[in-house]
Amino acid sequence: MLMVFLQQALNGIILGCIYALIALGLSLIFGILEVANFAHGEFYMLGAFMALFSMSGLGVSFFPALLIAMIGMGIIGAIIERAVFRPIVGKPLINSMLLSFGLSTALANLALLLFGADPQKIESGLADYHLRFFGLHLTAERLMVLVVGVALVTLLAWFIQSTRTGKAMRAVSQDRVAAQLAGINVSRIYTVTFAISGALAAAAGTMVGAMFFVSPEMGFSVTLKCFIIIALGGFGKIRGVIVAAVMIGLAESLGGGFISYAYKDAYPFLLLVLLFMLKPQGLTGGSGR
Amino acid sequence: MNGRMTGAKWLAGLAGAALLCAVPRFFSLDYYLHMFVMSEIYAVLAMSLALIVGFSGQVSMGHAAFYGVGAYASALISLKSGLPFWVTIWCAGAVAGLLSFVIGKMVLRLRGHFLAITTAFFGVLVTLILNNWIELTNGPMGVPGIPRPSPISLPGLTLSFETRADYYYLGLVFVGLVAFLLYRLVNSRIGNALIAIRENEELARSIGVDAMAYKVFAFTLGGALAGMAGSFYAHYILFISPVTFTIAESINLLVMIIFGGMTTLFGPVFGAVALTLLPEFLRMAGSLRLVIYGVALVIFIIWLPLGVWGTIKSKWMERRG
Amino acid sequence: MRGKGILRSVLCVAALLSLGCAAWAALPDGNVRVGVVMPTSGTLAYDGGLALNGVKMAVDEINAAGGVNGHKIELFVEDSAGVPATAVAAMEKLVGMQKVVAVIGDFGSSGTLAMMDVAKRSQTPLITPISLAPKITELGNVWTFRGCDSSEMIAKAFTKWAVQEKKLDKWAFIGVNTDYGRGSVDAFGKKVKDLGGEVVYTEYFQQGETDYYPIITKLKASPANTLCLLGETVDLSRVVNQFHEMGLQEKITVMDPTSGTFNPKFLELAKAKANGIIGASRFVASIKTPKAEKFVADYQKRYNIPPEKYAQAGYDVAHMVAIAVKNADSTDTAKVREALAKIEYEGPQGKAHFDAKNQLQIGEYIIAVKDGKFEIVAGPIMAE
Numbered sequence: 001m002l003m004v005f006l007q008q009a010l011n012g013i014i015l016g017c018i019y020a021l022i023a024l025g026l027s028l029i030f031g032i033l034e035v036a037n038f039a040h041g042e043f044y045m046l047g048a049f050m051a052l053f054s055m056s057g058l059g060v061s062f063f064p065a066l067l068i069a070m071i072g073m074g075i076i077g078a079i080i081e082r083a084v085f086r087p088i089v090g091k092p093l094i095n096s097m098l099l100s101f102g103l104s105t106a107l108a109n110l111a112l113l114l115f116g117a118d119p120q121k122i123e124s125g126l127a128d129y130h131l132r133f134f135g136l137h138l139t140a141e142r143l144m145v146l147v148v149g150v151a152l153v154t155l156l157a158w159f160i161q162s163t164r165t166g167k168a169m170r171a172v173s174q175d176r177v178a179a180q181l182a183g184i185n186v187s188r189i190y191t192v193t194f195a196i197s198g199a200l201a202a203a204a205g206t207m208v209g210a211m212f213f214v215s216p217e218m219g220f221s222v223t224l225k226c227f228i229i230i231a232l233g234g235f236g237k238i239r240g241v242i243v244a245a246v247m248i249g250l251a252e253s254l255g256g257g258f259i260s261y262a263y264k265d266a267y268p269f270l271l272l273v274l275l276f277m278l279k280p281q282g283l284t285g286g287s288g289r
Numbered sequence: 290m291n292g293r294m295t296g297a298k299w300l301a302g303l304a305g306a307a308l309l310c311a312v313p314r315f316f317s318l319d320y321y322l323h324m325f326v327m328s329e330i331y332a333v334l335a336m337s338l339a340l341i342v343g344f345s346g347q348v349s350m351g352h353a354a355f356y357g358v359g360a361y362a363s364a365l366i367s368l369k370s371g372l373p374f375w376v377t378i379w380c381a382g383a384v385a386g387l388l389s390f391v392i393g394k395m396v397l398r399l400r401g402h403f404l405a406i407t408t409a410f411f412g413v414l415v416t417l418i419l420n421n422w423i424e425l426t427n428g429p430m431g432v433p434g435i436p437r438p439s440p441i442s443l444p445g446l447t448l449s450f451e452t453r454a455d456y457y458y459l460g461l462v463f464v465g466l467v468a469f470l471l472y473r474l475v476n477s478r479i480g481n482a483l484i485a486i487r488e489n490e491e492l493a494r495s496i497g498v499d500a501m502a503y504k505v506f507a508f509t510l511g512g513a514l515a516g517m518a519g520s521f522y523a524h525y526i527l528f529i530s531p532v533t534f535t536i537a538e539s540i541n542l543l544v545m546i547i548f549g550g551m552t553t554l555f556g557p558v559f560g561a562v563a564l565t566l567l568p569e570f571l572r573m574a575g576s577l578r579l580v581i582y583g584v585a586l587v588i589f590i591i592w593l594p595l596g597v598w599g600t601i602k603s604k605w606m607e608r609r610g
Numbered sequence: 611m612r613g614k615g616i617l618r619s620v621l622c623v624a625a626l627l628s629l630g631c632a633a634w635a636a637l638p639d640g641n642v643r644v645g646v647v648m649p650t651s652g653t654l655a656y657d658g659g660l661a662l663n664g665v666k667m668a669v670d671e672i673n674a675a676g677g678v679n680g681h682k683i684e685l686f687v688e689d690s691a692g693v694p695a696t697a698v699a700a701m702e703k704l705v706g707m708q709k710v711v712a713v714i715g716d717f718g719s720s721g722t723l724a725m726m727d728v729a730k731r732s733q734t735p736l737i738t739p740i741s742l743a744p745k746i747t748e749l750g751n752v753w754t755f756r757g758c759d760s761s762e763m764i765a766k767a768f769t770k771w772a773v774q775e776k777k778l779d780k781w782a783f784i785g786v787n788t789d790y791g792r793g794s795v796d797a798f799g800k801k802v803k804d805l806g807g808e809v810v811y812t813e814y815f816q817q818g819e820t821d822y823y824p825i826i827t828k829l830k831a832s833p834a835n836t837l838c839l840l841g842e843t844v845d846l847s848r849v850v851n852q853f854h855e856m857g858l859q860e861k862i863t864v865m866d867p868t869s870g871t872f873n874p875k876f877l878e879l880a881k882a883k884a885n886g887i888i889g890a891s892r893f894v895a896s897i898k899t900p901k902a903e904k905f906v907a908d909y910q911k912r913y914n915i916p917p918e919k920y921a922q923a924g925y926d927v928a929h930m931v932a933i934a935v936k937n938a939d940s941t942d943t944a945k946v947r948e949a950l951a952k953i954e955y956e957g958p959q960g961k962a963h964f965d966a967k968n969q970l971q972i973g974e975y976i977i978a979v980k981d982g983k984f985e986i987v988a989g990p991i992m993a994e
Contacts, residue, residue, distance in 0.1 A: 004831050011823040036402070087591045093401060094348055095590050098547050101540055102586025109579035109651065117655035119844045121879055130857060139855050212820040212848055213879070217653050221818070224409065224536070231406045256824030261813050262421045262787060264824070269410035276399060276407060319732065320702035327695060420787055421814075430789040433723050433745050451731075526694060527727050530720040530789075533694055569699060578689075579651060 003135050008257040009250060014142050016249025017149035020242045021204035023226040023233070024156060025197025027241045030230060031173040032193045033089055035096035039080075040201060040226060041219025042107040047073040047202025048209035048218070049115055052122050062124045066148075066206045070199040077198025078191045086190070104220065111216035119215035122206060145207045152203055156196070157238055165192055228268045232275060247271060309461055313454040322453035326525060328565040329460030330518050333467050335545045335557035337514035342543070343551030344475055345507040346487030347397060348405045351412030352515055352542050357419060357534025359385040359516025360523040361426055364435045367524070374438035378520040385516020386509050393508035397501060412536045419531035431530025435523050456525055463521060464558070467514055471554055474510075483507055544586060550599025559598045641684035642677070642935055644669070644928070645704030647715030647725065649692040653818050656875075657842060657920055658717045661739055662687065663913055664924025665714060671908075672929070678936045686710060690721045697721035698728055705732045711941045712737065712931045712950070714757075714924070719743035719789045722754070729753040735947040737931065739923035742868075743789045747967040753947060755968040757927040758919075759892050761790075761797040761868065767974040767991040768867040768890040769801040772836070778863060782811035782834035784825060784849060786841035794840040794868055810834050819845060822852045830856055838865045846870045847879035854883045865889055872977055872984055873918030887979045893922040893959045894977055894984040905958035926957040960990055 026040045051069035054060050060068065084103060088095050129140035160166035171179040172189045180186050208218070225248065233244030248268045255267040313322060338352045359381035367377045396407045419426050426432070437450040438459070448455040474480055482503050485493040494500050523529050541564070549560025571578040593600050646665055649658035666685065673682045686708045688700035697716050704710045705728065712735040716722045722741040729736035730753050737755040738746065747756050772778050781802050785791030791814060799809045811832045813825045826849070829837065837853070839846050850864065850871070866872070869891030877884050895906045895916040905925065909917040917925070930953055931946075937953070938945035955962045962972045973990025 001831075004827055007827045007830075008824060011821075011827065015821060084587055084591075088594075091594060093405075094342070094543070094547065095594055097348075097405070098540075098544055099587055099590040101544065102583045102590065104583070106580050106583025106587065109583065112651065112655065113577065113580065117659060118875070119656070119879070127851070127855065130855070137856055208820070213844065215844070217818065218820075224413075227402075227406055228410075231403060252821070253824050257828050260421075261815065261825050263417055265816065266410075266414055266417050269407075269413060273407060273410060276403060318702075318706040319728075320699070320706035323699055323702045327699070420816075423792070428789075428792055429720075429787055430743060430745070430792060431720055431723060434749060522695075526698065526724055528694065528720070528723045530694065530723075532692065532718075532720050569703075 004257070005254070007136055008253045010136055010138065012250035012253030013246055014146055014249070015253060016246035017146055018204050018208060019225065019229055019249055020153055020245035021149055021200050022222060023229040023241050023245050024153065024238065025200040026223075026226045027230040027233070027237070028169070028193050029197050031237075032169055033081075033085065033190055034093075035085055035089060036093055036100060036227070037085070037197075038097060038100040038223055039104040039107060039219075040100075040197070041221070041223035042104050042111075043073055043077060043198050043201035043219075044205035044208070044222060045111060045214070045216060045219040046076065046107065046205070047198070048122070048205030048214040049111065050202065051206035052120055052209060052214050055122065062122070062126075062210070065122075066203060069202040069206050073198035073202035074195040075198075077194040077196075077201075080198075081191050081194035085194070086187070089190070104223070108216050108219055115216060117216065119213040120209075121213050122209035124210040127210070141210060145211065148203065148207065152200065153242060156200070159196075160238065165189070169193060225268060228272050232268075232272050306465075310458070313457055317454075319453050322457055324566055324569055326453060326456045326460050328562040329457070329464050330522050330525070331542070331545060331561035331565050332464050332558045333518040333521075334515055334542055335549070335561040336467055336471055336554065337511040337518070338542050339546045339551045339554070339557040340471060340474075340507050340514075341511040343546060343553075343557070344480065344487065345483045345504055347504055347508065348401070348408075348543075349508070349511075350405050350409035350536065350539050350543070351392075351415070352408075352511070353534045353536065353538035354412045354415035355385040355389050355512040355515040356519040356522070356538070357415055357529075357531070358388055359519030360529050360534070361419065361432070361519075362516065363520030364432045364523040364529055365425070367436055368432070368434070374436070374520070374524045375441075377524075378517050381520035382513040382517040385519065386513030389512020389515075390505065390509040393505040393512070397504045397508060409536060409539070412539050416531055416535050419534065426531075429531060431528060432523075433528045435527045435529065437527070438524055460521065463517075468554060468558070475554065479503065479506070547596055548586075548589065550596025550602070552595075553598055553602055556596050556598035556602075560596065563597070637679050637681050637935075637939060638941060641682045642932075642941060643684050643686060643708055643710045644931055645701070645708060645710035645713040645715075646685060646687045647690045647697055647700045647704070647713060647721070648687065649717050649721075650687070650689040652692045654692045654717050656844070657740075660873075660918065660920040661717065661924035663909070664739075664917065664921035664926075665928040667909060667912055667921075668925045668928035668932070672932050678932050679939065683932060690716045690718075692718050692721065694720045694724035698724050701725045701728045701736070702732075705734050710734070711935055711943055711946050714739060714927050714931065716741065719746065722746055726751050726754050732943075733947075734943050735931075735934075735950055737927050737950070739927040740920060742793060744793060747969045752951075752968065755950060755964060755970070757930065757970050758923045759972055759974065760969060761794040763971075764867055764890050764974055765794070765797040765801045768976070769798060769805055769807075771890075771976055771988065771991075772865065772867075772888075773802060773805040773807045778836040778865075779807045780833055780835045781807055781809050782829055782832060782837045782862070783809065784813050784815065784822075784829075784837065784839055784841075786845060787814035787816055790868075791840045798838060798840070798867065815841075815845065815849075817842070817845065820848060822849050823856075826852050826856050826858070829853075829862075830858055834862060836865055837862045838867065839870065840868055841870050843870055843873055843876050844879070847876050850880050850883050850887070859883075859886065863888065869894075869919055869977070871979075873920075874915050875918075877979075877982055882982070884979045885981065888987070889977055890974045890989075891919055891977050892972055892974055893917075893919045894975065894986070896984050896986060897958065897975065899958070899960070901956065902958040922957075922959055926955070926959060926962070929957060930955050930962075 029037050047069045050072045051065040054065045054068045124141050126141040127139055131138045168184045168189055229244045229248055233240030251267040251271050252264055256264040341347050341349050362384040363377040363381035366380050392411050420429050440449040482498050486500050490500050545560035545564045546557045550556030648662050669683045669685050690697035690700050714737050717740045719741040722738045730751050737757045739757045742761055783795045785795040811834050864887045866887050866889035869889055872891045872894050934946050934950035938949035951964055960973050962970055965971055973992045975989030976987040978985050978987050
């Protein structure tokens, strides 16, 4: 029983790692532009397709494909910010919610039209190497997800803490007007934020495409889950989001394994409602904006 | 707001009603009538959601849950007890209303994003229960064989509900009554209080408005009306299953009210009709249909954030000074 | 007098001719219009597309061979998106505006169940090539036909073989949480218990689920020696992949009695992990009858993939509709319905006819995956 528990916990942490990558981007957008991007799952989907096509079309191997997908989605993210989100920054939340929902519908169905409904697998070549330790089971592929996930999150944390652009991003998220007065080019920060989120989502999509599959409808359910994570972790807070992502991964894995798998989708929400009831300030405190 | 109806307005209203009653004469094909009946159901749903989101300013992402609970309550009660639709539609309203009262009490303390996500949770939870509580709901197999409403005969008019036209007329009455109820409501003290809460809750509280009570009231009434719409749907399609009442449907309803304009009463009706008929027109576009729909939504929110009817109304108000 | 005689005989000939023409022209001028409602968008789009492939190929075949009594079949396809109210709208459109003689569809049972009322009201035959819900043939709606096997039929044929001949006694079920998955798990569980086997584990997953580690980890700790999968291609390929990732293949035999896995897409997604799966199917591409071999070759040529059971069902149902119209020699929907109910059909799958409840009666094959190929172990077994 203990082994089963530990195995489920390990599975949950790896899942949480993927969620963290996607939710961090969403959280940055939310914190800095104050818009809700329901099309974020589609960034993740498009990133996965980009990796898939660079492997099948350009013949590159898995890790270069991951890089290509991240760069590609970074660029597309920036374009989408300029074209679609810029006009509604500062408008009520429901506007960005529905706008991005429209974007999500358009992108998912465009992908369906161009790439077909047919799901496809990204071959990382690592799935068949099995690692066994203390009776626990792990494929090399999942280990890779863990390593890449942790590396990217660390890189992001460093970027935001230590670079000029990162500091500017924090300034904008705290007070847009003051940042503007201090000479920060706010619209450039917006674009950078979208580019980073796009790249992170693409990385997550590529790895999920290797673990599971790539298909046009993979985005939407992930988006909703990530909104729960950022609500749980606190809007715009990096550490809170990471903790929340791992918690959600664990909740799904342990709840699905030990309570009921059929109600798996309810556990993340349940966690959130519990939190709201017990600690309305959010996981890491601060404003409940 | 000018609450009094002038003679010209009465005449216009009568002409409009006559025109709506004549619709089945001009569009006798069942295909068109089906789209109109669905539009009527969505019109009620959109108005009930506009009461919560538009007038009270509380973003709910789980409205389809009440729609679904009403549909299931009505279908199951009528199948198990044999009660006619005319009774079960009220049961549906009561059950959905009770549920939305309880949920409202729990979640309406929250604001903005927190509220949106928590209501989404209840939407997802209801779908999961409909899918997994096999003994009660028959799970994903759905509930088939729901009876039609029993025939009614009024002087000079008999509705047997064997044809889509009969449902169309019933739906027309339903939409009319709900619109009338909400019109009276939003032009009353309650309506003013709700709008005050939407504009600035702290201010409303400071002048002695019991904000929580008003919000819960709006949420409960909206949920109950959605439940009644669900009952109408169940006894119209005659088969229900959880796939109809998902979060995608909740978002669809939000899109309808923002498309039409959610701070007016006619806006949601307009949005519901337009967005029920539009995807059908776009059937010609084949697989591009949903792409066009999505792009249209994006363009729309950038250019007409008040919604079609809301924009027309505000322009008109401007011109009149 | 002579003039009148000539006139009379001319009139007689004309009358005879026109009578003859009337008998010939029972099918009115113009094309025979057939409707299809399938999900071409949403999560079922891929599988719906396969069924549509079959339908389209059958129609082109019929038209190339001169059509139905000289009339071409014209196909009208509408998207149901897997949503019941949309399926109803699609069928209303086909019936009301396109005036089709019959409708083929939907994929999911919810859509089909919702359309049944339209079929009855408009008196148009509705044939589903895919939907499995038992209710479809049990509601007594004579206008609705199921053009494929039902869960009970497969359960009867398969469990007998697996429990009695293969001595597999401890069963685990992983099924998709839909009418199809739930209904099948019930049907198979009952038969397994009747035959003295044991059901030790049952879990359901949501359609489109990606992560199955929670239930596979749990399965690892259960005493099961047989894992019975009930779902669709893509979901099941994830289950099988993760089943292998957890290293369970030596301990547990994987069964797929409703053949969600016996198709090329599954082989592409699961690769060598597909080997060893045993199951039942009404159709696989390796059936060696002349009709099946021709169907497989033509389909392969046209779509570049071998056909599987959805394409076969779409293909067969489209042919059945054409034959029914031909036998009825009319586009009168009531006559088409009668002809369909009485049809004696033989297609790539084998011989088929409808029973009194409009349920298709066909045989089942026992299939095993070996070296990436589908081998027929036994069959066809008739459930009757």
